[in-house]
């Protein structure tokens with residue numbers, strides 16, 4: 431007998447997703463409304479699952495954002511493609527613990543096959559190991575744990591057994607415009623957020639190879655370099671081939687944080703931006719961004735599987751022998767009990783195919799350039815980055831506006847767009863001033879959505895400009 435709770439959940443999900451195109455992208459409910467809806471007294475007695483699912487949907491829906499829809503351009507958010515969502519439902523329904531092969535042979539082999547497809551589509555060395563983690567933050571953590579293990583192992587230190595106390599110092603070099611979560615990964619690894627050597631970047635946030643070379647040559651001992659594919663604001667990708675050469679010459683481990691930008695390497699049309707990237711030692715990327723997998727999926731990819739396993743290995747008498755004969759997915763991730771993420775990744779790669787992934791990624795980059803070209807001629811609108819990937823950052827203000835005024839106007843434009851609620855964008859700081867950030871990374875987005883986005887930005891700017899002009903000349 432099929433559980434009616436599963437059927438009820440399906441009906442809610444289906445209705446929600448069918449309405450995504452017409453639904454305003456920003457959640458209408460306030461924190462107070464949602465707290466009231468969820469904040470029932472502690473349940474003393476149980477309820478049937480079917481009723482609970484109805485209650486949950488009623489409480490949650492007013493607070494759901496249209497992230498899976500076509501007009502969500504905030505942060506860097508993928509759209510949870512239905513093939514991945516459906517496979518992920520099955521993973522839950524099957525109730526598998528993907529901790530080891532014996533616990534779930536299907537989960538292990540799906541991960542193994544999906545790893546091979548991923549490496550192929552991303553054009554990375556086929557014998558790399560892949561850890562299926564919760565996102566790029568944990569992918570960076572996992573890769574950097576392998577890096578730490580390897581560079582210390584080379585100088586005779588066993589960091590897994592002996593920890594970092596008394597270990598030879600490891601120097602970490604990182605671009606000054608790296609993502610905040612890489613520093614978190616270093617923090618979790620006991621390597622310190624502040625101990626990094628920050629490398630100067632150019633106007634797009636790309637690491638300057640000459641600056642890296644000068645600093646690395648002046649350093650002795652184990653070294654790790656963290657480069658980036660896809661700066662969170664500009665989308666810029668570090669000059670990989672120069673960085674690879676410098677790292678090789680210095681004997682440094684090169685890690686690439688490619689949360690979204692690594693996917694440029696899946697396209698022959700975009701690969702001019704990533705040349706050399708396959709020469710790194712490890713790569714972190716997200717599944718829930720450009721690949722459109724449901725949250726939470728990220729991939730920790732390491733060229734040196736032995737270092738990867740050494741850093742993540744879990745041993746206990748009741749667990750299978752980890753002698754390398756059997757594929758054990760938990761040897762590549764920090765957790766033991768874990769969700770069977772391979773099913774969704776396998777299903778989505780199968781549904782999109784190599785050409786589908788490339789078409790989507792290239793299409794988003796084309797949309798980003800189109801948007802920038804449409805906005806550039808508008809008086810008072812300034813596109814702040816060279817748009818080569820999927821990110822566009824914009825500031826607002828006439829020629830007369832000083833920096834402080836530009837920040838105020840830019841924040842007002844973002845708020846106006848959010849209040850109109852036909853598209854969703856957010857803001858952020860870029861080089862000390864506020865910008866409107868657009869990330870085009872949602873599979874359902876079409877040309878008409880980009881036209882609407884451009885229109886909404888221009889309309890909001892015109893309104894903010896007019897209001898500002900009226901306030902500035904109260905007698906008029």
Ligand SMILES: Cc1ncc(COP(=O)(O)O)c(C=O)c1O
Nearest residue numbers: 506565566567609611662689716
């Ligand atoms: C470049 C980069 N690295 C790391 C992350 C962190 O990714 P996640 O939120 O999936 O952990 C992000 C998120 O946007 C990112 O853009």
